[in-house]
Amino acid sequence: MKSKGKLMVILSLVLVFGLLITGCGADDTKSTTENSSDENSAAKVKVNIFQFKVEVKDALEDAAEKYMAENPNVELKIQTVGGGDDYGAALRSKFASGNEPAVFNVGGPQDVADWKNKLEDLSDQSWVDLAYNGVLDGVTVDDKVFGLPFNQEGYGFIYNKSIFKKAGIEAESIKSYAELKAAVEKLDSQKEELGLKSVFAFPAKETWVTGLHLSNAALSNEFENVLKAYESKEVDFKYGEGLKKLIDLQADYAYKPDGTKGSLNAVDYATQVEELFSLEQVAIIQQGNWAYGSIAGIDKQVAQNVGFLPMPVVGSTEDSIPVGIPMYWAVNNAKSKEVKDAAKDFLSWLYTSEQGKKIVINDFGFIPALRGYEGPELEPSDPLARDILKYSNQDRTMPWVFMGYPSGWGMNVLGTNIQSYLAGDMTWDQLVKDSQKEWAKAREE
Known part of the structure; x- marks a missing residue:
């Protein structure tokens, strides 16, 4: 009986030892697999x-x-x-x-x-x-x-072709400030028949629209290219009166939330593009081809029926759009x-x-x-992109010089000053002088 008992103990120990070995083997395999996975990940x-x-x-x-x-x-x-x-x-x-x-x-x-x-x-x-x-x-x-x-990318005045057609305006003939102003006045005179709140939506809250993109229409003619703007110690506002005319035209004929020009400073990109323009409550906005997706997200038919008008600077380039x-x-x-x-x-x-x-x-x-x-599969599909290529092929483009402005000057100085001008807190002469001073100051630092 004792021998039999000893044999049972020995067998039990062998069984336990075997299970331990099996368990250890399983753990080692898992560890090896994990290590292998880590090595593959590390190799990436x-x-x-x-x-x-x-x-x-x-x-x-x-x-x-x-x-x-x-x-x-x-x-x-x-x-x-x-x-x-x-x-x-x-x-x-x-x-x-x-x-x-x-x-x-x-x-x-x-x-x-x-x-x-x-x-x-x-x-x-x-x-x-x-x-x-x-x-x-x-x-x-x-x-x-x-x-x-x-x-x-390019930007300019995006217009609704259907509204222009209903108003009897030939958009392709607009190549100067005088022609643009005449078209705006004609649209304004037909606002009720056309179902418009106003001719423009002017997002003065977005200082990148005013202080960078809008100002570029004038300063690109002053500096010629981005490197000259970057290297310049001062800004003359050589075409400042042309810039003022573009600002005033939009402000005078823009949707104003409370009826005053100061309220333009509350109009943002979403209000301009997604609400007023995409819902055909205005006929013209200053924006770029990047706005196509926003317009199409609201109304695909409107998005397929848009084009670019030039950004005319009196005294200089009047038939071009900025492309950069x-x-x-x-x-x-x-x-x-x-x-x-x-x-x-x-x-x-x-x-x-x-x-x-x-x-x-x-x-x-x-x-x-x-x-x-080249090739049909690689042609831009939206009308704004096609218009940019058209302007480029016609050599009717101006460079983006705002990339050469002093850091923060366009949005934080000029854009903010334009807001003050619209609110009546700053004259145009004060705007020019303060913006010139801040440009020179930034270049000294």
Whole structure:
């Protein structure tokens, strides 16, 4: 009995020991699998992209998925900050936190100067030779190129073709301030028949519309290009009277919430584009081709029936619209070679591969700043983009020089002064003198 008992004890111990071995083996297998997974993840090159253009957020993320499917060794992570948020401030905060992105955006000469120590030289990239004349000027220093242009954008006075037709106005004939003013007066005289609240919607609350884009119509003629604006120690307002006329024309014939010009300072982008224009309560707005999506989101039929009128500056260019580059892709030179190479390859794939070019045109809705987009599948589909190409082909464009303004001057100084002018708190002469003083002050710092 004792021998039998001992045998049972021995068998029990063997069984327990075997279970322990089996359990340990299972744990080791799981650990090996996890380690293998970690190694695969670690082997991927991770590229963090910090970008501003909210309109293409979803399409850009889809493009990243397509790229990663072709390049499984690369992991792209995209963060978008823009719209109503200050991208520049968010970018500075991002770098200050130590969590520097591999790819980010710069706007032109001032941004290039501000971020010079973080910018990778992209001069050797294949797309450089495909760039249209002048589109790389704002990010070129000492013959080195520091940014890939997002796209071309244009703006001007967007008009409703149906309303113009009902009013008996031939929009194609408008090529001067006098002709624009005559058309505005004709529309105003028929407001009731046309169902309009007013001729214009003027969003003076948005100082980027007034202090940057509207002012550019005059200052582009003074500075000729963005580099001259950036290098200038002073601003003369050589065509200031032409700028005043454009502001006054809009203000005089604009929708005013409480009937006063001061109330124009409460009109924002959403009120201008999504409410008044898209619902056909006004006939003209100053905006760019980026507004097409907002209009189409409200009324697709209205969106397909719009076009651009010029931004006429009396005494200078009167038949053109401003066309330029809204932002550039930049690569962080502080990242590892592997990360920088992956970042460059993704950007090149996006803008030069056949699949990427279709994404840029059809999904982003961009007007390319690079050659090589010929063919029916790569033609812009919306009427505002087509109009920009028409103006470009007719050599009726002016450059974006506002990218060369002193940091913050356009929005925080000139745009704010225009608000004071509309409210009656500042004369035009005071506006000019104060804006000149602040420009010179900024250049001294």
